[in-house]
Amino acid sequence: DGGITQSPKYLFRKEGQNVTLSCEQNLNHDAMYWYRQDPGQGLRLIYYSQIVNDFQKGDIAEGYSVSREKKESFPLTVTSAQKNPTAFYLCASSTRDSAYEQYFGPGTRLTVT
Amino acid sequence: RKEVEQDPGPFNVPEGATVAFNCTYSNSASQSFFWYRQDCRKEPKLLMSVYSSGNEDGRFTAQLNRASQYISLLIRDSKLSDSATYLCVVNIAGRGYQKVTFGTGTKLQVIP
Numbered sequence: 001d002g003g004i005t006q007s008p009k010y011l012f013r014k015e016g017q018n019v020t021l022s023c024e025q026n027l028n029h030d031a032m033y034w035y036r037q038d039p040g041q042g043l044r045l046i047y048y049s050q051i052v053n054d055f056q057k058g059d060i061a062e063g064y065s066v067s068r069e070k071k072e073s074f075p076l077t078v079t080s081a082q083k084n085p086t087a088f089y090l091c092a093s094s095t096r097d098s099a100y101e102q103y104f105g106p107g108t109r110l111t112v113t
Numbered sequence: 114r115k116e117v118e119q120d121p122g123p124f125n126v127p128e129g130a131t132v133a134f135n136c137t138y139s140n141s142a143s144q145s146f147f148w149y150r151q152d153c154r155k156e157p158k159l160l161m162s163v164y165s166s167g168n169e170d171g172r173f174t175a176q177l178n179r180a181s182q183y184i185s186l187l188i189r190d191s192k193l194s195d196s197a198t199y200l201c202v203v204n205i206a207g208r209g210y211q212k213v214t215f216g217t218g219t220k221l222q223v224i225p
Contacts, residue, residue: 035215040121042200042217043157090156099211100147100204104156 002027004105006091011110013085021076021108023091031099032074033092036060037107043090049074050096078110085112114139116214117203123220130191134219136201137183146177146184147202151218157200160186191223 004025013019025032031050035043035058045058049068063082068074074093078085088109092102119136126132138146146163161168163175163184174187188195198218205212 040217043215088154099213100145100202101159102213104158107156
């Protein structure tokens with residue numbers, strides 16, 4: 001089955017620790033995205049990548065880092081510099097020409113205490 | 114003004130009712146429009162595109178009003194399974210780039 005996987009579903013970390021969220025897709029999509037969603041708020045774009053070895057900051061990139069070494073994988077690191085890291089993190093992918101048709105993974109709920 | 118605005122709701126409607134949501138957008142250069150559905154604590158999924166002439170998919174009808182810069186989603190004969198948050202999405206494309214903006218969503222609760 002083609003799709004996007006994110007792991008783990010729930011993640012708990014202590015403040016001050018970096019944490020990496022996994023995102024893998026086998027849809028052969030060029031573009032991948034990371035969003036953050038907070039209760040009662042919409043999706044906010046953190047980073048996106050349209051091609052391997054290239055990525056751009058989204059609207060709220062501060063405190064996050066990404067890499068895109070393989071087409072299938074786009075991991076997100078939440079660093080200790082991110083002031084409010086507790087949130088629902090969603091990864092998505094699309095073809096380069098159809099960024100509006102995004103396929104989302106099931107998300108990771110990160111709680112930092 | 115936000116790029117994409119939606120009434121957060123919740124819209125509480127009885128089964129079988131017809132309900133409509135609007136979504137306004139601020140950039141007149143916006144080119145394409147979509148509705149996504151997001152169930153509670155799940156990921157968003159594409160529901161339907163919105164075409165200039167309006168389009169229908171079963172009980173769902175989407176319309177675009179470019180002059181007033183809004184799109185709408187009409188759901189007829191509401192089912193309990195329609196309970197979800199509906200996100201409108203606006204796409205602007207130029208040479209070599211696309212900008213996709215998600216609205217914050219309108220929550221629908223269909224009650225028995």
